[in-house]
Amino acid sequence: MSQSYPFSAIVDQPEMKQALLIAAVDRGIGGVLVFGERGTGKSTAVRALARVLPEDEDTADGGVVPVVDMPLGVTEDRLVGALDIEKALTSGEKSFQPGLLAKADGGFLYIDEINLLEDYLVDLLLDVAASGENIVEREGLSVRHSAKFVLVGSGNPEEGELRPQLLDRFALSVDTKTPDSIETRVEIVRRRDRFDRDPDAFVEEWTADEQALTSRIARARSELAAIETPDSALTAAARLCASLGTDGLRGELTLIRAARAVAALDGETMLTAHHIGRVAPAVLRHRLRRDPLDETGSNARIERALAELDLS
Known part of the structure; x- marks a missing residue:
């Protein structure tokens, strides 16, 4: 299993880190939208946070928190699920084939360049994220399953904006930018270079900080x-x-x-x-x-x- 960059080791971007931690503590608050320049740690932070969430997540994998990437060209069937055509043809049995929403249950659904996503898919996503359930009714099937996830969207504002009514549905919207400080830029490059050269050793250095963050999130949830x-x-x-x-x-x-x-x-x-x-x-x-x-x-x-x- 490939190593994820430690959340605790992320330099700068305090507002983005705070927003993700808020969503981790209060998972029903709504999604997080991160807009900013490329290379400012948006996807790194999402994947990193998933590794420090407490193990009481509502997942089917024994506490392993999934981070599901949703590609821009995804179809509605791939997203919400559909009839298993192969099983229907071979055995005549109607069976549900789970989509990305089912896979993201208990974790994160991450959409890069969300501002380029088709509007009807964004509406569907936000409705499911708000209710925590995915309901599929088609081809004689009626399926209802849990779809509790933290929706995180990111994008570059130069490539277009989201519709105002969709922006309002996200609980938190944060901006990221390339740091101006030379010292900060040097530290970011230094840490990333060490991680790329020896991921296991770098992650080991941050184990105590990561464990402390996991405990902090768990405590915050219990006291919320x-x-x-x-x-x-x-x-x-x-x-x-x-x-x-x-x-x-x-x-x-x-x-x-x-x-x-x-x-x-x-x-x-x-x-x-x-x-x-x-x-x-x-x-x-x-x-x-x-x-x-x-x-x-x-x-x-x-x-x-x-x-x-x-x-x-």
């Missing part, structure tokens, strides 16, 4: 429901969303869930406005309406609102 959520935190989330003019209440609800996961990861027992501020960019940047009179981007608008409300 007990995190106290005072009205002051709810008010902070509402004031922030109101000041930014977000539509509906999905922004507030996601802010609270994401902030609660961060509090659990930090080993804290109460949700505070500080936690709200830490997750606000990832939760809200893709939910803001474009203001033709405001030339600043989403990140700047959120940072300004956080500062005005003393949540930064």
